[in-house]
Amino acid sequence: MKEAEVQEKVILKNSGIGLWERYLSLWVALSMVVGVLLGQFTPAIPEFLSQFEYYNVSIPTAILIWLMIFPMMLKIDFGSIVHATKKPKGLILTTTINWLIKPFTMFAISAFFFLVVFRPFLSPDLAREYIAGAILLGAAPCTAMVFVWSELTKGDPAYTLLQVSINDIIVLFLYAPIVALLLGIGNVSVPINTLLLSIFVFIVIPLALGIIVRKYVVKKKGTNYFEKDFVNKFDGTTRIGLLLTLVIIFSFQGGRIISNPFHILLIAIPLIIQSFVIFFLGYGGAKACKLPFSIAAPAAMVGTSNFFELAVAVSISLFGLNSGATLATVVGVLVEVPIMLLLVRIANKTKHWFKGYEY
Template identity: 45%
Template sequence: MSTFERYLTVWVFLCILVGVSLGYALPGVFHAIAALEVAKVNLPVAVLIWLMIIPMLIKIDFAALGQVSRHWRGIGITLFINWAIKPFSMALLGWLFIGWLFRPLLPADQIDSYIAGLIILAAAPCTAMVFVWSNLTKGEPHFTLSQVALNDAIMVVAFAPIVGLLLGLSAITVPWDTLILSVVLYIVLPVIAAQLIRRQLLASGGERALEDLLKILQPASLVALLTTLVLLFGFQGEQIIAQPMVIALLAVPILIQVYFNSGLAYLLNRATGEAHCVAGPSALIGASNFFELAVAAAISLFGFQSGAALATVVGVLIEVPVMLSVVWIVNRSKTWYETGASVRAAATETKA
């Protein structure tokens, strides 16, 4: 992790301050940017989202899907957490905290929008930063790569139906045309473009050419993320200044969801006898979110000034420090993990 990435939370916080300040001081500028739309897609944001996502997707080698069977227990557990537990548990937490416990403290007209943002945030598993988390836990690299590649493939077909289902259960109107457009624009097309670029680079210059391009694109990706946050919080400026507690309240269900899902994945891996080098990244992939996609989808579906957009950005704000705490827990508990009966039995079978 570079110095810039290590302090990502600091930069996010500074962008929030800058965005809120500029939005409050120069509302006309941000209204003009918001008007640059085609088919409900904001053009400046679409460009920024592509700059964020493409470098991350170029790293993914879909040929790694052939290695899925090597760590089938960890793969199965992570898929179960990502697609059968995480979106639904977040919806439940959103209804509980935002729709009930915190309702008197939040703007009444944004309650449904906040819940929608939380659902969108949880519906897409992380595809980029998990490589960093896996490395910090000494995770099995082939497992991490194959799991991320599989999640990306599933996301193409599962993201829209899951989001649509949970928004419908929340009695939130689902703009299906915009949702499908978001999937095509922010998942399908970037995946195709990234894989074409990857294939061309590997064919012409090998791994070295790929690494050289990523060194150029990675900083641009982070700058695009931070620029998007400035724009987003610029549109939210007046609302945030009027109600500063909103961010803190939205963080509560996100924090609970991260620790619940990472803990569940970790314990299930231990119960099935999976090695710690697989259980660590499994827990981290099971808990983290593809917040770049979530921010883009929330903006497309509900607009810059919506509570949904704000809820997804809160996920960005707390992602790094919370995931680093999960890394610490996974590393510190390795000895305990490996004393599990199933883990010891599996290790004995492997040696035999």
């Protein structure tokens, strides 16, 4: 009887996890709807939260992102980071896609759709503004949300941190020249305050907290307890943080979505296509390099996801708050999470492609 009860509990537990995973897209859609409704019918809430925004970095959103990425930060130690530096193949793959391919495919795809496919619906000036916004997104690899996608694919946390850190350094030197080249304009400057604050808020603070908590728990109760019991306590925090983040993001942008749904759709189409192109380039490249799944999945995610805080900040400074370029960067924020969740699901479903690969 006891054995049967144990088996039943295991089945129920596994079923619960399966139901959550199976209907995650539904929870995401509901969170987006709740966010839009919140922004429309209780505008005082997003207005209040928007007061806590510095250099285009939302502190309430940052706190929720900490909630999402804290479980991964707990798993990082300096020894694993040093070990990751000895495996350059994945780093080279990610860097190549992010800086030699992604900005230029974004330019080509957005120009084709806005100037050719959607020509009957857009004036030439507005089409060029949308292209500019897409370029600003395409030249800005992600900083924070990559940790979420890596966690959802059971990626190597130390390697993901290293990939993101390298991108942040490269952004300082290559973002402005690439944007200036593709936009055909001069005097493009990177908003250093936005960049540095984002790095500090989204990487330094949660990493420091993770290291402090890790050392304290290991010292008090040992490594075995930390790895088998303590870390598992945070299994649900990533998804809870993700859903709450969506509510906040969509409450901020609900007005734009409702007032301009057709143009939101037009902008979303090339951005979505670009995401799939870059993901499969990275994912296919990782398989060709015979990288293990724990490195392959995050490597593909790093290039696909965007540093939208930076893109929005640059767009506002170059083109203004109400420009088509800024609207395009905002749409990038709106479509990224649902698309990245779909790519996470694709990656987890194809994990067997990388079976037997070691690094």
